Amino acid sequence: MNGTQLLAIYEDFVACSIESFFCMHMHMQLEDATALDFLLTAVSRRNMKKRIENVESTISEVKKSSILGEASKTAPEDVANKNRSKIRTASSRKVFGREALRDSVMAKLRKKPHGTGKCYSAIGIYGVAGSGKTTFARYIRDFVAEECKEEKLFDTVMCIHVSETFSVKDIFHEMLKDITKDRHSNISDREELEEKLKESLCGKRFFLILDDLWVKTKYDQQLDELISPLKVGSPGSKILVTARTKVAAGALCVNEPMEMPDLNEDQYLSMFMHYSLGGTTSVTDEDFKRVGRVIAGKLHGSPIAAVIVAGRLAANQHIRFWEHTAQLDMLNDTMDALWWSYQQLSPDIRRCFEYCNIFPRRFKMRKEDLVLLWIAQGFVKTSCAREDMEAVAEGYIQELVSCSFLQLEKTWEGKEFFRIHDLLHDLADMITGTDCFRIENESSQRGESWKGDIPRDVCHLFIQNYDAELITEKILGLRQLLTLIINVVGKDTQVEEKIIDNVCKKLPKLRVLAFAFSEHYLNTKQRTLSVLESVGQLKHIRYFGFRTTGPCNISLPSTINKLQHIQVLDFGDGDITEFTFAALVNLRHIFSCSCVKLPYLGRLISLQTFPWHFQLSNEQGCELKQLRDLNKLRGQLTISGLENVKSKAQALEANIAAKERLTELALWWYHDDDATRCSAEVEADVLEVLCPPAGLQKLTLGNLALYA
Template identity: 30%
Template sequence: MALIGEALISASVQVLCDRITSPEFVDLFRHKKLDEPLLMKLKTTLLTLYAVLDDAEEKQIQKPAVRDWLDELKHAVFDAEDLLDEIDTEALRCKFEGEDQTGKFTNKVRNLLFSSRNHFYQSMNDKIQELLARLENFVQLKSALGLGEVVGRKVSQRTQTTSLVLEPYVYGRDEVKEKLSKVLLSDDAGKDAVSFLTIVGMGGVGKTTLARMLYNDDKVKGNFTLKAWACVPYCDDYIKITKTLLEAVTSKPCNTANLNLLQEDLREQLRGRKFLFVLDDLWNENNEDLNYLRALFITLGTRGSKVIITTRNKNVAYVMQNVHIQYLEPLSQEDCWLLLAKHAFGNEKCSAHSNLEDIGKQIALKCKGLPLAAQTLGGLLHCNIDFEYWNRILNDGFWDQPYDTTNILPALGLSYHYLPTQLKRCFTYCSIFPKDYEIEKEDIVQFWIAEGIIPKAENGKRMEALARRYFDELLSRSLFQKSRKFSFIMHDLINDLAMFMSQGFCLRLEVGASCEVKRARHLSYARGRFDAAPRFEPLYEAKCLRTFLPTSLNPYIYWRKQFVSKKVLQDLLPSLRCLRVLSLSHYQNVTELPDSIANLIHLRYLDISHTAIERLPGALCNLYNLQTLLLSNCSSLLEFPADIRKLINLQKLALGGCSSLNKLPAGMQELANLHHLDVSGTKIEEMPVQM
């Protein structure tokens, strides 16, 4: 079992070596006059670097030079993945189109085809030679950085489901919950009709958990006629705040941008109703903004209404003039141990592992009373109920890392540090999602598969099953938390951890460039009603980008019409030739895709659902690697291109709600890898489809 997780790119390097030495790839090099000895030299260099990756991963936090070396190596490895994928794709194209058919062309055309293909493979030789030179530089530097092979270490690849109960457990909060419940049930609000209850505490201490307990308490629920939960970390945009609150109350989108009208609408909704609002994780320190927020509620509320605020900032509590301020202290050592033990042993009793109780309590002490730390460490310890493993974690040098240099709690850093390499890639990829973002499990499963994070299997169903197991494993380690019935969320501090570990590769456009845009691999950005071209100008340099994903923290935004600049569709996206995940969903002005979509030869996942697209270009069928095509609720879609049979790797096709589509194209039966076809809500729903 595991002593420590492998380095983040270990799996990528291993996959590259396997591909290089596969019979199919070697045979391709021989037949296409590619440089086979060069290929073997590339493999040897990769294996030399592979031997020191684990050591580099351990030393990167203490030694910035090692982190720089490792980050640059990651970029080189990802470039190698793209290069080999490009060769594979060309081979696939030639195989599908049949090179032997060139005999039916004239000698002139045949010579042009031959020359073009020779030029391609020669350029591949040149690129491999350039890549090899880059990798050899890393080999030369490893000794100077003191990197060596870590001998005698076994690594767990455990990704099995567990008996661990994933529902949240709360220890040590009964007394404070009882006290705050009485405040919520009391109608004595003093001079104002609405009173504020503020829960103040450091990150990870359990503020949101306590607020959720109060919000869902049966007695509390029965005392209010209206309840709503909203996350407004920064209250400097009054229109946005009021709109967020109104949409939370009505569960409907709000399109007006007039502050006075918004306030009138909200006042009308709340008239005569005693409400309970929760404003979770409020950060704003500006007194003017906080006073606006306070005044908004006071002018709207019926006597006895309450607002619960959770915040790390004491100033918020003072400005809101609360009826009650609850400073949430860390858990006692005993409660912290009970919480850790619950996550470590699951449904088993601690007495079944009495030999681990003393060392477990010592580990719990290092959590410093933070429930989030106890939960994640409990999930880590659950992986191996073994004294040697627990002792290794207790005495790990990672505990000595200075918090002020990374802003990463040691307990959370250890949880990442001990992850198997595949789980590390899955976890760090999720840093593209903004804080408080509702993550759908099936979406992230498809993203991971498209990005090549999930090891290849014989069919798509097996890869999906494995990806779900990876997700469940991260959930069992408290790196995800349940949010709604089918959604999940990352705690802010967990999100910070993912961002720290992925910096230089993942970019969230709405928070500024946390890495060089031109070297970013994965991008998300906050949707707007109109996403104009200027905001995307820096991305013309992002030639390595693999993910292009619009996101939104507001679920009601999808009820509004949204638009994206035509320049983005026509010019930007076709230039991002390394894209594997592309989403244009919900953009109402997307009526067609340019033929240049064929430039995206690496594309695996394409989501154009909820758009006004009418026809798909024939060029789309040249995307031989495409695995997922989502067209749900494209009500204007009339037909498919004739050559859809060329999408030989297509595994998932969603057509639900395509009301204008009345037939499937010829050649669908040739898509041997297609295992998921959704035609609900279409005219072809009742047609027999043999899959």
């Protein structure tokens, strides 16, 4: 886009946006800094003033328009969406040599129903860990969705990972999410969930994939509960089960389950070379072909070993490194091959991978959470003061994904998360020893408390469900604890203030403390959560989470100001009335649904992310100049109340152009018929000097009065 085109777009945008009848969103791909400079110098203040004055005569008519009612449905909340950088790696692996197995499974899926008394029939596949069962199951899911559209084999497809310690309620939630795109998290009762699932499945021909099923007999009680709602489906429905054992794979089958076949030598070599050469389709250097064949031959046909070892070779494409690797006897064993691959990672990235072992197997890890937790523990190293730790941590994730230590996956909504293969979890268990520990206490067990032993020297602890007795009897004595994450505080839980108070007082080394309050919990309580004053005793805390998954008011004590090392305050969907903690100079991120007042924001010089928008007013500490030194702000920034800026000099104090990490900027004025507003000339001045940074991708201008 050249400067003239940008100028024309910008002039037209200004002409119709300041007091337009709708909020126009301008997606400006500012690809050329020269073009931006041309734009900013070419738009004259006089022309801008004239255009603002020209639309004044239409305002009274516009405000009467019925169109406003429609526009207000999408503003101004739309501008609060944060930018998220993407991992540039395919979310699914390429499948090699499975055509025969695919055709066999598809033939069974197409087979017409016969009188068995059930609406569904099941297909089972079993094989050792790392043999490619999960990859194949997802391949079949995608094949049905993409290649068989015209056949309309099924009305709905569900793909569920079961795991060794599966919860029927969790699986019901996941099934509902695949069917309706809504997890129905507001339903916690199992019987109510089952009825909702029956309602969603009734009369539908479904295809259900149960990946990695763990049962020891066909008569497993949990399995009976899991399949109970499926009887309402339409005849011709199918279930595909993958498992490590023949018994588990055949638990729902009438016929014998199929064993996951080995790849032949050529298929295996093709897969290995694909990943070891970074996905390139041709190899010109015969030396790499020759050495690659030797290395692949040592791996005994293990798909997971091929993918992991090849990932390390792809990161070091020097023939001497490949030749040295080919001489290693340790590659003959799958776990040893994974251990060798782990050793090729840098020490900092190894520590970050090890930390992931705090989470349960197949746990959905968000990129944002991993980045902030790693930084809080001091695992992320920068080469200079100007280097951004978040960017370095995202680089760590990129490398772990590229070598398959993290598996990138996506939800139906397109959200990204990561999982770790079970064999890599086994590896991490061996490496971390007692440093990381997780307690997967099901909600049904909370009344009895968790009975296992916790290593006394554990450093990082994850607890699936809040349990006061567990914390009192087993956790408060863990003096080396650096991480305590309570993943769910549920509906039937009573969170005693005394327990949280003791956590803050008796675990002084904590760097990460996080509670997650479910919407079920909030539905049974008053919609206010109070952070206790004792949080101020956590002198080493970097990450404090009091996260809610539903609307809730969060009350903060003044002692928050004592947390001089705090980097992250995460309140999820909670609302903060006022944030008055200007002494937190190391604070990098505040997460909440909204915050009404942020006085003296400019003192938080490390701040990168803060909630919703910066509300300007005439009060001291709420002026535009508070943004002047916040040049680390990233992602999206919304400024409202710009009618309070009275001069060009005041607007210049925001120093918007220096905020190079911003990708979205929203500028809002508030005008109504009774308010005293600035002149069009002043507004033109303000708009002219709020110069967007060169990397901006989206610019929004609007009048909040139209949405009042």
